[in-house]
Amino acid sequence: MSESRFLPNFESIAPFSRLTESGILDSGESPMSDEAVLEALRYMTLTRVFDDKATSMQRQGRFGTFSSVRGQEASVVGAASALDPAKDWIVPQYREFPALIRHGYPIENFALYFMGNPKGGTIPANVNMLPMQISLAAQIPQATGLAWGLKMQGSDGVAITFFGDGASSEGDFHESLNLAGIVKAPVIFFLQNNGWAISTPRENQTAARSFAERAIGYGVEGVIVDGNDLLAVHEVTARAVAKARAGDGPTLIESVTYRTGAHNTADDPTRYIDQQELEKWQQKDPVERIKNYLRSRGIWNETLEQEMLDSCAAQIDEAMEIARNTPLATSDALFDHVYAEPPQRMLDQKLDWANRNGGAR
Amino acid sequence: MIEAIRECLGQEMDADSRVVVIGEDVGVLGGVFRATDGLQARFGKERVVDMPLAEGVIVGSGIGLAMSGLRPVIELQFLGFGHQAFHQIGQQVARLRYRSQGRHALPLVIRSPFGGGVRTPELHSDAFEAFYTHTPGLKVVAPATAYDAKGLLAAAMESDDPVLYLEPLKGYRLTKDEVPDERYTVPLGKLRVARAGTAVTLIAWSAAVNVAERAAEELSEQGISVEVLDLRSLNPLDIDGIAESVSKTGRVAILHEAPLTGGFGGELVATIQQECFYSLEAPIIRISAPDTPYPLGGVEDLYIPDVDRVVDEVAALAKASA
Structure with missing residues (x-):
C-alpha cells in the first residue's frame, strides 16, 4: 500500500483570521466598512453593558439565572452582522444576546424572559427568530427544516443556528448536518467552540482535531475561524450566507473562542478552570482587539469610547426600566x-x- | 382504512400547496403500509420526501418546515420509533406556540401506526398514547373507522395546533366501512357512539373499538346491553359525551391495549368518578394489557385483551354492585 486509506490524514488546521491579536489587519482589504465595524462594536459594547448590569441585578435577586456572552462578543456579532434581518432567520441557543437584539428582539423581552415572565418570550411578528433554546441542540433540526422550507417556497432567505461545542455531541447535531447536506438546506451551523460545556472541557466532547472537520462526513463544507476576530467571523459567515442564498447548501462554521465568564450566574468556574489558560484568553479580548483595529484606522479615541458606553448604558437602563415596570x-x-x-x-x-389568584380577568 | 388515509392526504395536498409529506419510505414505496402510495408520483419529490432514517430530525425539521409557512404531515413509521423523536415531540412541537407567546403556530400532523396484533418484529407495536396525552400543547386522536380516519385526518391537517394522529396497525386493512369521496372533517374532541346500549358503557379507541363491538354483540346474546363509545380523540377529551353515557348506564369498563399502570384508562377513571360519581352503580373496571413490555409476535394474542376476556369482565361488571 503506497497510500494510507485510513482517515483522517491531514494536517492540523489554523483558524481563518484577518486581525492579529493586537488588531492589525493583514495585507488584504477589510471585509467590513468602518461604519459596519463601528456598528458591530456598538453591539459588542451593548452586550458588555447588559451582561454587567444583569449580573449585578442577579446578585441582588432582581434577575434570574442567565448566561453572559463575555469573551464571545466578536463571535456572535461577527456572525449576526452577515445577516439580513428582513429575510434571514436566527435559530438561537441562549448565549447570543447581540444577535437577537440586532435582529429586532426587544432588549426588555430578553430581560423579562430571564426575570421569569413568559411575556418575555414574545417575538414580534416581523422578527425572524425562534425562541431561545434551552434543550441543547434541539434547535438544530428546526433550523434545518426552516431553511429547507424557505428554499422550497422560493425565498432566498437563510437560517443560521447557534450552538456550542457541547451541543455538537447530541444526536440532533449529527442528524441535522446529515439532512442539510442531503437537501442542500440554506442553513449555517454556527458552532461556538468556547472551550467549555459548563465544566466539561472541549476534549471530552470529541476526539476529532476540530469540530469543523466533522462536516466532511456529511458532505458539507466546514470552516474554522478565529472567533475573537470580528472581521474574520464576519467574512466567513458572509461567505456561507452568500453560498446558501445561491442555493449551494449548508456550511458548518467552527468559531474558536473562549468563555471568559461563568457558564451562567449559578456557576463557579474557579472549581474547574485553569487560571493561566483563562488569563491567556483574556489577553485575546475580542472587544479590545477591534478597538485597536479602529485606532489603527484613526477613527477611535477615548471620547468616542465614552460616548458609546454612555449611549449603550442609557439604552440598557431604559430597557431594564420597561422590564421592571x-x-x-x-x-x-x-x-x-x-x-x-x-x-x-x-x-x-x-x-x-384565575379565581384562586385574585379573581377572573 | 389505509385507502381513506391515502385519499385524504391526496385531497388535502391538492387543495393546499403548502402541504408536504415527509417520512421514511413515503416516496417511491408509498410507505411500508402504502398510506402515501402514489403521492410522490402525483405531487413530486419536493412535496413527498423520503427522509434519512432519523426520527429526531424528521420531526425536528418538520417543526422548521411548519415555521417557514408550510403545513407538514410527518409519517413516523411506527410509534415505537417515536422514542427517538420524543424530545422533539414532547419538548419542542408541543411547546413552541407557548414558548414564542403565539408567534409560531405549528400546523403539523404526526401520523403514526401504533398498537399490536399484526406480528411485527420486536419494539414496533406498543400503545404509547399515554406518553403523548400527558404532553400539554399536543392534540392526540386515534380513529377506529375508515370514515373517521379520513375526516379526523382532514381536521388535524386543518388545525393550527400540532396533532398526533394514531393509526391502528391492526385496523389498516381489517377495517372497512363506507367513506364518501368528497372532502369532509370529523371534529377533534367528539366521541362516537359505536353501539347504543343501556347496561354498561364500554370505552375504547383505535383498534380496541373493534374488539369492544364484537364483545358487545356477544354480550347482547347474553341479554346484556352494552354501549360502546369510540373516543376518537384523547386530547381534547369529550368529557360531556362520556358523562352522558355513564349517567345512563351507571357501569363503566375501559378497554385499551396499553399496559394498565399509567395508561390513559386511569385518566378516564379519575374523570368519570369526578363527573359521574352519583351515577355509578359499580366500581369502574379497566381491561388492558399487563404491566409488561410488549412481547414477541408469537405471544401477542395473550397480551392484548381479546373478545373473550372483554365478554367475561363486562358480564361480571353488569352483575356487580357497589
Whole structure:
C-alpha cells in the first residue's frame, strides 16, 4: 500500500483570521466598512453593558439565572452582522444576546424572559427568530427544516443556528448536518467552540482535531475561524450566507473562542478552570482587539469610547426600566398561547386558576 | 382504512400547496403500509420526501418546515420509533406556540401506526398514547373507522395546533366501512357512539373499538346491553359525551391495549368518578394489557385483551354492585 486509506490524514488546521491579536489587519482589504465595524462594536459594547448590569441585578435577586456572552462578543456579532434581518432567520441557543437584539428582539423581552415572565418570550411578528433554546441542540433540526422550507417556497432567505461545542455531541447535531447536506438546506451551523460545556472541557466532547472537520462526513463544507476576530467571523459567515442564498447548501462554521465568564450566574468556574489558560484568553479580548483595529484606522479615541458606553448604558437602563415596570404575569400566562383552539378542560382550569389568584380577568 | 388515509392526504395536498409529506419510505414505496402510495408520483419529490432514517430530525425539521409557512404531515413509521423523536415531540412541537407567546403556530400532523396484533418484529407495536396525552400543547386522536380516519385526518391537517394522529396497525386493512369521496372533517374532541346500549358503557379507541363491538354483540346474546363509545380523540377529551353515557348506564369498563399502570384508562377513571360519581352503580373496571413490555409476535394474542376476556369482565361488571 503506497497510500494510507485510513482517515483522517491531514494536517492540523489554523483558524481563518484577518486581525492579529493586537488588531492589525493583514495585507488584504477589510471585509467590513468602518461604519459596519463601528456598528458591530456598538453591539459588542451593548452586550458588555447588559451582561454587567444583569449580573449585578442577579446578585441582588432582581434577575434570574442567565448566561453572559463575555469573551464571545466578536463571535456572535461577527456572525449576526452577515445577516439580513428582513429575510434571514436566527435559530438561537441562549448565549447570543447581540444577535437577537440586532435582529429586532426587544432588549426588555430578553430581560423579562430571564426575570421569569413568559411575556418575555414574545417575538414580534416581523422578527425572524425562534425562541431561545434551552434543550441543547434541539434547535438544530428546526433550523434545518426552516431553511429547507424557505428554499422550497422560493425565498432566498437563510437560517443560521447557534450552538456550542457541547451541543455538537447530541444526536440532533449529527442528524441535522446529515439532512442539510442531503437537501442542500440554506442553513449555517454556527458552532461556538468556547472551550467549555459548563465544566466539561472541549476534549471530552470529541476526539476529532476540530469540530469543523466533522462536516466532511456529511458532505458539507466546514470552516474554522478565529472567533475573537470580528472581521474574520464576519467574512466567513458572509461567505456561507452568500453560498446558501445561491442555493449551494449548508456550511458548518467552527468559531474558536473562549468563555471568559461563568457558564451562567449559578456557576463557579474557579472549581474547574485553569487560571493561566483563562488569563491567556483574556489577553485575546475580542472587544479590545477591534478597538485597536479602529485606532489603527484613526477613527477611535477615548471620547468616542465614552460616548458609546454612555449611549449603550442609557439604552440598557431604559430597557431594564420597561422590564421592571412590566406587571408580573397573572395566572393567565400559564394558559395563553398553549393552543390555537384550547380544550375545554384547560379553559376551565384557566378560570379556576384565575379565581384562586385574585379573581377572573 | 389505509385507502381513506391515502385519499385524504391526496385531497388535502391538492387543495393546499403548502402541504408536504415527509417520512421514511413515503416516496417511491408509498410507505411500508402504502398510506402515501402514489403521492410522490402525483405531487413530486419536493412535496413527498423520503427522509434519512432519523426520527429526531424528521420531526425536528418538520417543526422548521411548519415555521417557514408550510403545513407538514410527518409519517413516523411506527410509534415505537417515536422514542427517538420524543424530545422533539414532547419538548419542542408541543411547546413552541407557548414558548414564542403565539408567534409560531405549528400546523403539523404526526401520523403514526401504533398498537399490536399484526406480528411485527420486536419494539414496533406498543400503545404509547399515554406518553403523548400527558404532553400539554399536543392534540392526540386515534380513529377506529375508515370514515373517521379520513375526516379526523382532514381536521388535524386543518388545525393550527400540532396533532398526533394514531393509526391502528391492526385496523389498516381489517377495517372497512363506507367513506364518501368528497372532502369532509370529523371534529377533534367528539366521541362516537359505536353501539347504543343501556347496561354498561364500554370505552375504547383505535383498534380496541373493534374488539369492544364484537364483545358487545356477544354480550347482547347474553341479554346484556352494552354501549360502546369510540373516543376518537384523547386530547381534547369529550368529557360531556362520556358523562352522558355513564349517567345512563351507571357501569363503566375501559378497554385499551396499553399496559394498565399509567395508561390513559386511569385518566378516564379519575374523570368519570369526578363527573359521574352519583351515577355509578359499580366500581369502574379497566381491561388492558399487563404491566409488561410488549412481547414477541408469537405471544401477542395473550397480551392484548381479546373478545373473550372483554365478554367475561363486562358480564361480571353488569352483575356487580357497589
